[in-house]
Amino acid sequence: MNMIHDLSIDDLYRLVEKQLNNLFVFDKSSETKLLYKAIETALKRTEKNFAFNKNKYYSRDGNVVFNFFHSGQYTIFLYYLSNTLQKESGILADRIYYLNKALNAVDLFYEIELPDVFFLDHPVGTVMGRAKYANFFSFSQNCTVGNNKGVYPEFDKYVTMLSGSKVIGNTRIGENCIIAADTYIKDAVIPENSIVFGSSPHLVIQKRTKEEMDDFFSKQWRTEQQ
Known part of the structure; x- marks a missing residue:
């Protein structure tokens, strides 16, 4: 291309x-x-x-x-x-x-290492902190990624943060995950192929099959093989 x-x-x-x-x-x-x-x-x-x-x-x-x-x-x-x-x-x-x-x-500081492939949609009011990001990461307006006591989150591939969502501290987001609007995640582990709602420590994690999540993300992204 x-x-x-x-x-x-x-x-x-x-x-x-x-x-x-x-x-x-x-x-x-x-x-x-x-x-x-x-x-x-x-x-x-x-x-x-x-x-x-x-x-x-x-x-x-x-x-x-x-x-x-x-x-x-x-x-x-x-x-x-x-x-x-x-x-x-x-x-x-x-x-x-x-x-x-x-x-x-939007606050995307130049020392933050965003991945080679990421997407933002109407990102007004968003702050991306010093997390570890992976390819096929996307976020929307009023999202926050930040630290708790100096520890930042880690994201695997294919993670979408919807509007108003926040990921803070010692958090690991697995591959193929959707973080729902206004969700607040702090110091938590989110398994792969999940949709997350609510606020820590009372998160609601809805598991999905890999096929379901692959289908969702395939509508947004071309893969490395395509």
């Missing part, structure tokens, strides 16, 4: 540069080369991510589509851009991270 986008890399560079200048000071003399190179890398990471997504806005006629004015897609790109820049320029990475917060009201 090839990625279709309306802006050239030069145009995208100018867009990001202008957005940065509207909020901060952008030093062309020292930061232009770093930003341009990082944009190229972030675009490749974005293409890889979107290639697995079955959402109608992410592909067309067998090609990946990146619409810079689709806020969810641009959020993912800016995260990859800040994450790419962190080793080269922490100051520039800080500003891209801040720009993402200002534009999209």
Whole structure:
């Protein structure tokens, strides 16, 4: 799959540069080369991510589509851009991270290692903390992943956090799990192939067959074999 986008890399560079200048000071003399190179890398990471997504806005006629004015897609790109820049320029990475917060009201710090393949849907008010994430992770608005006494959660592949859900502390979410809207999970182990409701310590865990959960996630994702 090839990625279709309306802006050239030069145009995208100018867009990001202008957005940065509207909020901060952008030093062309020292930061232009770093930003341009990082944009190229972030675009490749974005293409890889979107290639697995079955959402109608992410592909067309067998090609990946990146619409810079689709806020969810641009959020993912800016995260990859800040994450790419962190080793080269922490100051520039800080500003891209801040720009993402200002534009999209989502907190995806560049030191957080989100996976190669993840999805967000209307993520306003969401904060993703320093957990261990796996591919095919998705989240919606007002979700929180955070620590309890310095310990962060771990997620296996194919986990969906629905709106308002929270995963905190020494929690392990197994593969093929859905965390229902407004669910609060703290210091718990959620087995694979489950749908979770309620609040810790009184969670309701509904087990499903692997086939049922595979069917659910197959509607959202292309697998590595496809």
